[in-house]
Amino acid sequence: MKKGDHMKPLFDLHTHTLASGHAYSTLKENIEAASERGLAAMGFSEHAPSMPGAPDPMYFMNFKIIPDTILGVRIYRGIEADILDFNGAVDVDAAMAARLDYVIASLHPPIISSGTREENTRALVGAMRHPFVTIIGHPDDDRYPLDYTELAAAAARERVALELNNSSFRPSTGRVNGRKNAVSLLNACRVHDARVVMNSDSHIAFDVGDLSLCEELIEETNFPRELVLNYTLEGLEYVLKEGVSLPDCEKLLCASGK
DSSP states (O other), X not given: OOTTOOOOOXXXXXXXXXXXXXXXXOHHHHHHHHHHTTOSEEXXXXXXXXXXXXXXXGGGGOGGGXXXXXXXXXXXXXXXXXXXXXXXXXXXXXXXXXXXXXXXXXXXXXXXXXXXXXXXXXXXXXXXXXXXXXXXXXXXXXXXXXXXXXXXXXXXXXXXXEEEEGGGGSTTOSSSSHHHHHHHHHHHHHHHTOOEEEEOXXXXXXXXXXXXXXXXXXXXXXXXXXXXXXXXXXXXXXXSOTTOOOOOHHHXXXXXXX
């Protein structure tokens, strides 16, 4: 991103509500926050059932009742799946994924203990191979050391986005060396032409759509704008399941400030 370029991110797909068990806002409050920030689209991505406090699988079966557009924001129905082993198994099956617009897959300490750098990387690469996984969540945590060269190459090959997670860069984060690792991730993505997606990982409505720390890092590293998905309609399409409808272009252009 060039200095002085103020094009706004159009969407935030990694958000949590009270349903995740350790977040503090309702879906309505999150959507209101997304609307106030001028987002064209917001996805909610509750934790999958293996996470302590996560909703019952039935929660993900009734998404048909949620309107596609609320307060001018296109709503997408996602999930943050837990990676269960070093081969990339996840706690989302094809039947559940069929009800969703996208799936984030992440490593979480309550679910799996860290392995070696090779094992952790193999877990993420394995998760990418599920046809419904479109985003790898917060691959920036030294609690799970990773080979970023291999990860970026696999993401480009599998057409999966690697997440820049705004919450990883906050002083209050429980993750370790997130910003330092994100620089390594971006360097590898630049080499391998891998896409990144900025997300808030908000657990309270005030953080929905706040991608400011991600944007600062992209600017500081002079990372190519064309590899950041949040600024275009095509970028949103990249991380949605095939056939999912998009916001209209007029709304996107309005949100982008064009």
